Amino acid sequence: MIEVRDLSHSFKVGKKGSKNEIPVLKNISLTIKKGEIASIVGRSGSGKSTLLNLISGYISPTAGEIIIKETNVTSFNEKMWAMFRLDNFGFIFQSFQLIQSLTTFENVELPLTLKGISSTQRKKEVLELLESVGLHHHADHYPNELSGGQQQRVSIARALITKPSIILADEPTGSLDSETEKEILDLIKKLNEEQGITFFIITHDEEVAKISNHQFHLQDGVLTKGGAFIEV
Ligand SMILES: Nc1ncnc2c1ncn2[C@@H]1O[C@H](COP(=O)(O)OP(=O)(O)OP(=O)(O)O)[C@@H](O)[C@H]1O
Helix, strand or coil: CEEEEEEEEEEECCCCCCCCEEEEEEEEEEEECCCCEEEEEECCCCCHHHHHHHHCCCCCCCEEEEEECCEECCCCCHHHHHHHHHHHEEEEECCCCCCCCCCHHHHHHHHHHHCCCCHHHHHHHHHHHHHHCCCHHHCCCCHHHCCHHHHHHHHHHHHHCCCCCEEEEECCCCCCCHHHHHHHHHHHHHHHHHHCCEEEEEECCHHHHHCCCEEEEEECCEEEEEEEECCC
16 A cells, blocks of 8 residues: 655755755665554654655655555656645644634535535535544534644544545644543544554554554664564
C-alpha cells in the first residue's frame, strides 16, 4: 500500500545558493500493508515529520522512491499531489487544526465542499459520520466549546469524511490526557478493524505504538527497527 525505497532527504541550509546540506533521512526502505496500523517511533529530531511530509508530498525526496497504492508518486507535481491527497489521505494532527470560526458540522463538511459534493449529500454524509463518532449532539458547537478529546474526534471525522484508504496521523494523542488518549486510540483501532483503514502514525509515545501492527524506529534519520510484528 505504501512502499518507500531507499529514500533520503537533505535540507539545504544557509544563504540562497549555499551548498550546505544537512542529511535528515538516510536510505529508508519500508513497506506498510493495506489495513495495517503502522507507527514511526523516534525521538524529537529523528526525522519522523520529514518522513510524513515526504509520504504526503509536501516535500520532495533528495533520492529514492515512494509508491502509494501501486502509483509511483515520487515525481508528482503540486497539482497531482493535491488531487491524490484529497482522494486517498486523511490527516490527523496533534493540535487538531480545526478552523475556529466553523462549527463541528462545517469543519467536517469542508473536504466534501472542496470535492464539489452537493449540499444535500454533504448534509447526509456529515450527520451520519458525526453520529458514528458520537458527536451528533455537538454538530453546532465551535471548537473552543469542545474538550480536547471531542476536538480530536471532530478532526478524525474530518479526516474520514472523504472515505480515505490511508490516514496519516502526527502525534494524534500528543495534546490529550491519558484517559482521553485511550478513547482516541480505541476509536483508531475500531476504524482500522471495522473499515480496514490503513493508519500511519508518528509518535514518541509507547501507548500509541502498542496499538500498531508494525513499528518502525527512527534514530538520527536511520531506520533502526522495522519489520517486527507486534501482537495486539
Ligand atoms: N526545513 C528544514 N530546514 C532545515 N532543517 C530541518 C527542516 N525541517 C527539519 N529539519 C531538521 O531535520 C531534523 C529532523 O526533523 P523532524 O522534524 O523530521 O524530526 P521529528 O522526529 O519529527 O521531531 P519532533 O518529534 O520534534 O517533531 C531535525 O534536526 C531538524 O532540525
